[in-house]
Amino acid sequence: MSIHFTVNGQAAAVDVDPATPLLDVLRNQLDLKGSRYGCGLEQCGTCMVLxxxxxxxxxxxxIGSLAGHSVTTIEGLGTPSEPHPLQRAFLEEQAGQCGYCLSGIIVSAKALLDRNPSPTRAEIVDALDKHLCRCGTHTRIIKAVQKAAAMGAPA
Structure with missing residues (x-):
């Protein structure tokens, strides 16, 4: 079955079983490796997309539930030569250590800043609560999101 949707602003069509997880399609059909497999149970946040x-x-x-919808992955936020303000802030604050969880965290932070351009620290913590990060960089992650908000991260 052919599923038509938008990925990072581009029309996409994939011929897969409609029960195939979106993450599998992104990584294996569309070669978008930024979203990662963590738990497979919607509990760690490494696979987060918009x-x-x-x-x-x-x-x-x-994937069958996404026909006609728009998906944005970490690859759709910025480029190496022109990173999204969130990506810049994460680099400047050295908010990652191993980096495995960061694509999901940055995507969730973008959703937060799109809804609320000036979140409080508590709102940032709440928005990122569903993400597991074992590196211990939580304070720097929060600072990076605050920095991006102060820079006026675009939608």
């Missing part, structure tokens, strides 16, 4: 602008897990989301 679906129609809202942060959503991609590891268990069936």
């Amino acid at each position: 679906i129609d602008g809202e942060a959503a897990y991609s590891c268990a989301r069936e």
Whole structure:
């Protein structure tokens, strides 16, 4: 079955079983490796993407439910020569250590800043609560999101 949707602003069509997880399609069909497989149970946040602008897990989301929808991955936020303000802030604050969780965290932070351009520290913590990071860089992650907000991260 052919599923038609938008990925990072580009029309996409994939011929897969509609029950195939979005994460599998992104990584294996569309070669977008920024979203990562963590738990497969929507509990760690490493697979987070934006679906129609809202942060959503991609590891268990069936591709068949996304026909006609828009998906944005970390690759859709910026480029190496022109990173998104969130990506710049994360680099400047050295907010990552191993980096495995960061694509999901940055995507969720973007959804937050799109909804609320000036979040409080508590709102940032709440928005990122669903993400597991074992490196211990939580304070720098929060600072990076605050910095991006102060820079006026674009939608």
